[in-house]
Amino acid sequence: MPELPEVETTKNGLVKLLSNKRITRVEIRNPNLRWRVVDSIKSDLNNRTIQSFSRRGKYILFNLDKGYLMIHLGMSGKINVLDINEPLKKHDHFILYFKNEVMRFNDPRRFGSIFYLKDLSHKLLNNLGVEPLDESFHENYLFEYSRNKTQNVKAFIMDSKVVVGVGNIYACESLFKTGINPRTKANKISKQRYLNLTENIKKVLTKAIKAGGTTLQDFARVDGKPGYFSQELSVYGREDKNCFSCNGKIRRIFQNQRSTFYCPKCQK
DNA sequence: ACACTAACCTGCAAGC
């Protein structure tokens, strides 16, 4: 999936293509996503107009003239806006029809999710931490939050109760940029290092959004063109390759059931 | 509080 830059890129594509359009039909081809798509979503969405789009963490919110459509892309989800006559693809599970186009949610692994919300108080949204690109995400926030945290810093910054949208790729990349060993306990990190870390998280995410999201395997933008940030990755996916900074070997370890890539020489 | 497991799935690459 899609990490936050990919979600933001997808959302921005939707703004251009579907703002102020009215949903004329809803089709559920396979309801078995991360959570089952309920059938009542059809009557909830039919005839609604999409007034605008927003994003909270990795959830894309379609702001309707009544209520919200909330979509999470999971690991392999994509949204495509196409001509109605474009042939269906394998794993097109959910379709919105408009007057002149269709929006298809395609998700091979089906870890994505789709909900209709009457309002924004939803259990999946209620406990989310700050947005990484907001001003409220700063060194004091991370420093204070981490004082009683003995977990490793990578798990800490990937915890959506702390800060949303920092996935596995960008957690690895921003820790590399900051020179922090991902195994370091969160409560052992100084305020100065958290200042550098928050700035690097913002930089890495902003740069990736500008590049249109990272392309890995199966991510594509709404218009079908790939993002092109993958060539910018310093450590993610580069096990045994040479570090661009010190020329030493990038290592892969496992933390909290996820791969972590880092440079042992640059990250202390 | 934290780590670990399992759960939800398909696709792809590597190894035999």
Add this chain to the structure above:
DNA sequence: TGCTTGCAGGTTAGTG
């Protein structure tokens, strides 16, 4: 040419 294994962007829920 299979077949099997392990791994992949996420996140929740349950256990110890």
